[in-house]
Amino acid sequence: MYISDELIDKFIKEDVPYIDLTTLVLEIGNKKGKIQFFSREDGVLCGTEEAARIFDKLNIELTKIKPSGSLVKKNEAFLEGKGSASDLHMAWKICQNIIDYSSGIATKTRKLVNKAANINSDVSVITTRKNIPGTKELAIKAVVSGGGFPHRLGLSETILIFKQHLNFLGGIHELAKIIKKIKGKVCEKKVIAEVDSLEDAVELCKNGIDGIQFDKVPCDKLKVNVSILKDINPSMVILAAGGINESNIEDYVETGIDAIVTTCVYYAKPIDIGCKIEPIM
Incomplete structure (x- = not known):
């Protein structure tokens, strides 16, 4: 670092x-x-x-x-x-x-890393960019020292499409139409989108999206979502975010997701x- x-x-x-x-x-x-x-x-x-x-x-x-x-x-x-x-x-x-x-x-x-590894050692613990302002260098070093990884170091390095972006595109259906074009522009990077529903995730999955981020989805529902999406595309990256901490991380790992996205460590x-x-x- x-x-x-x-x-x-x-x-x-x-x-x-x-x-x-x-x-x-x-x-x-x-x-x-x-x-x-x-x-x-x-x-x-x-x-x-x-x-x-x-x-x-x-x-x-x-x-x-x-x-x-x-x-x-x-x-x-x-x-x-x-x-x-x-x-x-x-x-x-x-x-x-x-x-x-x-x-x-x-x-x-x-x-968090140890709790996740107890269930599935292949699941990564990754942190958001919502660190306390002015502490980024120390915070990222601390995450890595603890065995985690940064989810996004900044807007310049990854493609993560949120509802706020979709509002300008015209919704999920319009995004699905241009996934191939987006991937052509950034062929060395993954294109990931955060969605509200399984239906939206399935549509994007069928149109070639690299990954889906589910935010604040209950574990029982998330487990079903993961199973359906992995059947469509076994290489699909699936992230879980929103309120994940020491008390519930093991439940989320058991759903079959690929990575846990969390902010809680910044406020340790x-x-x-x-x-x-x-x-x-």
Whole structure:
């Protein structure tokens, strides 16, 4: 995952626009110390590489790091460094916030991936682009660290046709007429549409659509839909979206769909990360 220097600098500048006033007035800035981050609960780490880059920019010597995607146990130390008290205190909350947030997403994603794999390891857990504004880089890295994949990174990369698009086309029937033309324009990509009914899905399936996304369809009905569409086209990609989380993901996987589309991981509870800063005697 590429995280730019500009973003790392922004994280630092946001919390330290000028000086650390507290450290300055206490006159402890030049004292040597060490910093240690540890987890107060089991989880999946993410954001440690970004924290290490913050260490580097603040002249902190990295002495220990556990990479993103690693499992961390309660009370386990996973990131450590040495430097001046001033630099250590500047790095403290910036790094803690990044790791708290990112690890929360990674941990929740891993839970969903594991639950899905218990039923069918071929079903992917993929995330929408409805992430919290300003957090996309960290959020996507956290999803991948947890074993998931992004559904859509942005409008420029995929073709996903919604009802809002159909309103301008004239409806499902008009879309069905131009599927071949659309696929000719983007032959290296899949053309997927979100539909409200099985009838619409069948019509698009028979006219060559690559995939169907069902939104907020109950599992019993979805299972029937999947069976019918796969009989027409066994290679059809079928996605389930809308309100899927830890409590119901296994039920959705059992319907036979190819992927679970979710937003819930972006709002995961942050992992409880602790930090110790101590002088070096």
